[in-house]
Structures are given as C-alpha cells and as structure tokens.
Amino acid sequence: MIAKPELVNKVKNYFGLNIYETKVWLALLSKGIASAGEIADMSGVPRSRTYDVLESLEKQGFAMQKIGKPVKYFAVKPTAVIDKLKKRVLDDMNERIDTLANIKGTQEYQELELLHSSQSELIKKQDLSTTIRGRTNVNGQISDVIISTKKDLLICATTNEIKRRIKLLEPLFKQVKDSGVKINMALNGTDADIKLLSDRLGVKAKKVDVKSSFYIADKNEVLFMLNENSENQEQMAVWFSSPFFVESLTSLFDLALKNNPKK
Structure with missing residues (x-):
C-alpha cells in the first residue's frame, strides 16, 4: 500500500x-x-x-x-525515533553553542574584527537604511537597537506590538535599565492594557493616538515596524541610521506627546 x-x-x-x-x-x-x-x-x-x-x-x-x-x-x-532525533538536535546545538562561545578567542575572529573596524568609521559617516524580513530577524534587530542604546531609548508602539514581544522585551528592558539607560515609552491602546504592560516592563507608559510602532536609540537609529496588524503576512521592519532624520523624528514625536491631551 x-x-x-x-x-x-x-x-x-x-x-x-x-x-x-x-x-x-x-x-x-x-x-x-x-x-x-x-x-x-x-x-x-x-x-x-x-x-x-x-x-x-x-x-x-x-x-x-x-x-x-x-x-x-x-x-x-x-x-x-523522536527520542533519538531530540538527543541529536540537542547534541548538535550544544556543540554549536560551545563553538560560538569559544570563537572570540581565535585568530580568525580577531581578523574579522579588524576587517570590520577598518570600515566602521566610513560607515558611521553615512546614512544607512535596510529592510528586515521575518519574525526572527525583526526580533533580532529590536534586540540590537535596544542593547546598543547608551543613554535614551524611545519606544512608541501599539499595545498589540508590545504584547506579542513582551517575552523579548522584559529581559532587554531590565538589562539596559541596569546599565543606566532612560526609557521613554508611549503606547496606543486601552488604559487597562497600557497599565498592564507598564507594570510588567517596569516603565510608566504614556497614552498616545499614534498607531505606528518604532524604536529609537540615542536619537541616532530607528526601527519602524511594518504590517504589524497582519498576522498572516511576514513580519517586516525598516531600520534607519541617520542622526539628522532620527533627531528630527524624535523632536516631532516629543512635540506631539506634549500636545496630546491623553495621559
């Protein structure tokens, strides 16, 4: 058969x-x-x-x-078969983790750092942008933006955006807060949801009418979420590294926040 x-x-x-x-x-x-x-x-x-x-x-x-x-x-x-495959996957994963944990001590890694640093100053002088596709890649870029923040992290988002990334954001918020980063968060959603998320993240969020979601690090880089309300489409975001653009966006957002009657 x-x-x-x-x-x-x-x-x-x-x-x-x-x-x-x-x-x-x-x-x-x-x-x-x-x-x-x-x-x-x-x-x-x-x-x-x-x-x-x-x-x-x-x-x-x-x-x-x-x-x-x-x-x-x-x-x-x-x-x-399933038990064998699970063990094999775990063994492979642990071996990969060990390799990655030790790679920084190799000569090859030092050469990679030298290659990158040789062009880093040139890159810093340019305005950069890119599109990020897929849930894993978008979450990875959110982590990079938050972790790279040295002084001020500004987050404007819908409560749905924060809810679906809450497990990602909780440890990241704690990490950057412990390092002295100031977090300003503005959310669009119900009062109950805003209070719930504020309590979980340990950051008092302000209520806004803005329905877009973005993350700004040190007025230097911003990550915009795209098609966030569609569960059936691939997650997408756009990342910009342009101090002039991001600082202008931050100023406009601060002005809108001050003029917003909702608290």
Whole structure:
C-alpha cells in the first residue's frame, strides 16, 4: 500500500527525510518486517534505489536489519525515533553553542574584527537604511537597537506590538535599565492594557493616538515596524541610521506627546 501524498509530505517535513526515505519508512511501519523487494513494491520506490535508502534509514536510526537470510528490515518505532532525533538536535546545538562561545578567542575572529573596524568609521559617516524580513530577524534587530542604546531609548508602539514581544522585551528592558539607560515609552491602546504592560516592563507608559510602532536609540537609529496588524503576512521592519532624520523624528514625536491631551 502506497502512503497518501499528504502523509508523505508531512512526515518528510517533520523528520527531515527525503521523499524516498519517507516512503520506505512508512512502508516498513505498515508491513512490520519486509525484504527490500517487498518494500520497493509497497512504497513505489524504484528497486534499484531501495537498498541505498534502507542503508540511509539504518544509519539515521529509522530502520534496522534483521539478522539472518534472506535479509529483511524492520522499522524503528516512531517514539524511539523522536527520542533519538531530540538527543541529536540537542547534541548538535550544544556543540554549536560551545563553538560560538569559544570563537572570540581565535585568530580568525580577531581578523574579522579588524576587517570590520577598518570600515566602521566610513560607515558611521553615512546614512544607512535596510529592510528586515521575518519574525526572527525583526526580533533580532529590536534586540540590537535596544542593547546598543547608551543613554535614551524611545519606544512608541501599539499595545498589540508590545504584547506579542513582551517575552523579548522584559529581559532587554531590565538589562539596559541596569546599565543606566532612560526609557521613554508611549503606547496606543486601552488604559487597562497600557497599565498592564507598564507594570510588567517596569516603565510608566504614556497614552498616545499614534498607531505606528518604532524604536529609537540615542536619537541616532530607528526601527519602524511594518504590517504589524497582519498576522498572516511576514513580519517586516525598516531600520534607519541617520542622526539628522532620527533627531528630527524624535523632536516631532516629543512635540506631539506634549500636545496630546491623553495621559
């Protein structure tokens, strides 16, 4: 019995297998114990490829070879496969973390720093801007903007924007506040939401009519959120590093805040 395409695609994505590996594993799971020829017939995988696929599955821990003649194979049960994959991912992640933790002490890293610093002064003299796409990248840029702040951090946002990033913002706020950064926050939303978020973040927010969301660090760089109200679209933001532009934006925002009757 050949597995349904929908099941094949989902299992393939869940377990990181290719199409042939997925079909063969599903065939083994449904058959129990089978020869390479039987698996080829059940899975629809060409017989000439079945042996290579079975060997690959065996190495990855999805299948095992039964001792004896003729050679037959059986599937490793899904729960055991998941446990093995979880351990493998954790081991790989820990190894990667160790590598990254030690990289700063290498000669290669020092060369990277020299390459960057040789152009940093030139970059500082230019106005820069870029578009950031994807939730992970946007969150990363928010972190960079907040952590890079030395004196004044200004945040204007909707309460929905802050709510969905609250787990990201809480430790960042604590970190920069402990280093002496002054945080000014203005929010658009209900009084209840504004109070709740102010209490969680430890920063008293002012209420504003502005429905845009942006983060300004030291009047030097700003990160604008785009399409923030659409849950079905890819998250996007625009980052500017332009002291003149950002300082002008900050001045206009301060003026709007002073003239806003809501408190």
